[in-house]
Amino acid sequence: MKQPSKSVFAAMAMSVLLAGCAQGPSVAELNALTEQIVKASFRDQGHVKIERITATDETNRLCSEADVSGKPLAEAVAKRIEAANLQTIKWPSDGKFLGDWKQGEAIAQSGRGLTWTDQPGDANGGNCYNCHQISQEEISYGTIGPSLYNYGKIRGVTDPNSAAAKPIVEYTWGKIWNSKAYNACSNMPRAGHSGILTEAQVRHIVALLLDPKSPVNK
Amino acid sequence: MKWTHVLCTTALGLAVSAPTAWAQKTASQGIDEYRAMLADGNPAELFEAKGEDLWKQKRGPKNATLEQCDLGKGPGVVKGAFVELPRYFADTGRVQDLESRLVTCMSVLQGFNEAELIKTPFGRGEMANITALATWISGESRGMRFNLSQAHDKEKTFYEVGKRLFFQRGGTHDFSCASCHGEEGKRIRLQDLPILTKSPGDGVGFAAWPAYRVSNGQMWSMQLRLNDCYRQQRFPYPGFASDATVALGVYLGVNAKGAASIAPAIKR
Numbered sequence: 113m114k115q116p117s118k119s120v121f122a123a124m125a126m127s128v129l130l131a132g133c134a135q136g137p138s139v140a141e142l143n144a145l146t147e148q149i150v151k152a153s154f155r156d157q158g159h160v161k162i163e164r165i166t167a168t169d170e171t172n173r174l175c176s177e178a179d180v181s182g183k184p185l186a187e188a189v190a191k192r193i194e195a196a197n198l199q200t201i202k203w204p205s206d207g208k209f210l211g212d213w214k215q216g217e218a219i220a221q222s223g224r225g226l227t228w229t230d231q232p233g234d235a236n237g238g239n240c241y242n243c244h245q246i247s248q249e250e251i252s253y254g255t256i257g258p259s260l261y262n263y264g265k266i267r268g269v270t271d272p273n274s275a276a277a278k279p280i281v282e283y284t285w286g287k288i289w290n291s292k293a294y295n296a297c298s299n300m301p302r303a304g305h306s307g308i309l310t311e312a313q314v315r316h317i318v319a320l321l322l323d324p325k326s327p328v329n330k
Numbered sequence: 331m332k333w334t335h336v337l338c339t340t341a342l343g344l345a346v347s348a349p350t351a352w353a354q355k356t357a358s359q360g361i362d363e364y365r366a367m368l369a370d371g372n373p374a375e376l377f378e379a380k381g382e383d384l385w386k387q388k389r390g391p392k393n394a395t396l397e398q399c400d401l402g403k404g405p406g407v408v409k410g411a412f413v414e415l416p417r418y419f420a421d422t423g424r425v426q427d428l429e430s431r432l433v434t435c436m437s438v439l440q441g442f443n444e445a446e447l448i449k450t451p452f453g454r455g456e457m458a459n460i461t462a463l464a465t466w467i468s469g470e471s472r473g474m475r476f477n478l479s480q481a482h483d484k485e486k487t488f489y490e491v492g493k494r495l496f497f498q499r500g501g502t503h504d505f506s507c508a509s510c511h512g513e514e515g516k517r518i519r520l521q522d523l524p525i526l527t528k529s530p531g532d533g534v535g536f537a538a539w540p541a542y543r544v545s546n547g548q549m550w551s552m553q554l555r556l557n558d559c560y561r562q563q564r565f566p567y568p569g570f571a572s573d574a575t576v577a578l579g580v581y582l583g584v585n586a587k588g589a590a591s592i593a594p595a596i597k598r
Contacts, residue, residue, distance in 0.1 A: 136486055145487070146494040153574030157567035165500035165565055172499040179497035179508055226502045226564045239503070242518045254518045256510065292504075301503040308502055 143177075157228040171197060175297035190296040198293035200305050201286050209281045209318050210272050216320030217327075219313050220246055226308065236308050238317055239301070246320065247327040256299060264322040265329040272322045284321055288314050364598075374465055374542040374594035377549045381466025384459050390440025399435035401428070401467065412471035413591055416579045418482040425488045427579045428467060429553045430571035432460050448570050452554050457570075461551045465540045468593035476529075476537060476586040485580065488573075492581025495574055496526070501564035507578070509563075511535075521598075528585055533592030536582040541595040549594075552579065 137145070147166075154162050171193050178185045185193070222237020224230060240246060243256035246263075263284075269277045286293055289304030303309040309317070320326050385396045385408075401411035402419070416427040422434055437444040442456065450457040480486055496507040510518060511526040524535035539552045550558075556575050560568050568575050 136483065136490070142487070142490045142494065146491045146498075149491055149573045149577060150495070150498070153569050153572035154566045155569060160564070160566050162566045164502065165498065168500045172504055176494070176497050176499045176506065179499075179506070179512075180494055227561050228567060229561065252519045254516070254521075256513075256516050256518070256523075299509050301505070306502050306504070 159232040160228040171292050185296055193296040194293055197290045201289045209285050211315030211319045213319040213323045213326035216316035219316055220320055238309055263328055269322050284318050288317055372542055372596040377462045377465040378469045381462040384463050390442050392441035394439050396435050401431055408467055408470045410471055410474055412468045413474045413476045414478055416576050417479050418484050425484050425576055427576045428464050429460055429551055432463050433571055461549055464551045465549055465594045468540050471591055473590055476589050478583045488577040488580040489584050492577035495578045496581055503564050505563040526582055529589045532590040536586040537589040537591045538595040540593055541597045543597050545598055
């Protein structure tokens with residue numbers, strides 16, 4: 113957080129020196145410099161600690177690097193990341209995947225939680241409508257993610273408790289719990305894995321998407 | 331007040347026209363009309379006037395004006411400076427954005443304590459003055475096109491660092507700047523999101539801040555714009571005028587090359 117951080121500039125000068133005069137600093141040097149600048153520039157604010165960005169996991173690190181390079185991850189690396197994230201999924205402790213779609217709608221509407229202006233004890237929202245169309249009634253939806261309107265209907269789910277619906281029900285739970293298990297560098301947060309939503313909240317979201325009575329499937 | 335009236339009318343229009351696809355079209359048309367009405371008069375003008383006064387006033391422990399402040403085009407040259415910032419400054423040996431440069435000028439010329447200025451919260455005391463100064467200075471380049479220098483090694487390095495910051499995924503939600511600003515034509519809720527990996531066009535994205543925000547009645551500088559993006563990303567707190575915020579500014583500013591500035595703009 114110090115302003116003209118001397119060490120950062122010393123490192124910059126050094127990295128330029130190391131790379132010689134003909135070309136600029138290497139990718140590794142720029143990555144190291146960025147890391148130093150991040151440490152010097154960001155600070156804790158209330159319950160939001162700097163470790164949130166200095167101690168990110170391999171998934172975020174590799175996906176960020178791929179984004180910077182403009183090239184997608186190598187397929188084998190993507191598969192490895194997906195497998196590791198799949199391992200983290202906590203399946204419903206009582207075997208019940210669906211909760212109450214009405215509560216799910218309220219969670220999907222809420223964008224609250226985990227910023228430095230939120231209180232740590234408050235219930236977090238799912239931020240779902242920020243990026244997805246979900247029910248048809250809510251016209252204020254984002255377009256970063258695909259439309260989820262008719263999510264269950266399109267997938268032919270008429271009875272979420274049936275054996276036929278099981279793969280879709282499990283996928284839906286898993287995708288909400290840890291989106292990176294199915295798409296290594298997905299834009300979607302890992303709601304269960306990262307502690308954004310509780311198990312009960314995930315259940316309500318799954319119901320919002322898959323309950324035939326939910327407005328999503330009308 | 332006029333603003334409250336406009337807001338209430340629009341909110342009412344939205345509430346009445348909810349359910350069908352037809353209504354959605356009407357709602358977005360309503361929002362476009364609301365935006366057009368906003369552009370009719372911009373309270374940012376008040377901050378511009380305040381900023382111009384502050385620039386010419388003798389203030390601080392040294393009882394001096396800012397008229398000898400070098401914003402990159404020589405002491406006292408204000409016109410055209412905004413659309414070339416952030417840039418490298420030989421006297422400080424640093425790449426600086428407008429606000430960080432104002433902190434330097436206020437400390438060197440007027441004798442303010444740099445560390446004190448930097449830790450003042452947005453909207454308070456001297457920080458409110460820095461925002462007003464930035465508002466006026468940006469307005470002096472209205473209509474001019476962004477053209478940041480990439481001639482100095484440190485400017486090039488800061489662009490590369492800024493690019494890494496832009497794509498840095500982290501926090502509880504794995505968000506990076508690119509989560510929202512990496513693709514064309516996306517929205518959060520009904521809010522259009524500018525693509526920032528290239529120029530999104532005249533008066534959009536980097537070329538639209540500082541801006542007066544009608545929803546909270548506040549004048550927002552680029553530093554506050556970045557700060558609130560990071561807050562919503564669930565990131566920790568970026569220090570005011572820190573190297574990370576300046577490097578990100580270099581990345582956004584260089585990408586905005588050729589875009590005409592409409593700052594100070596007006597936003598919902």
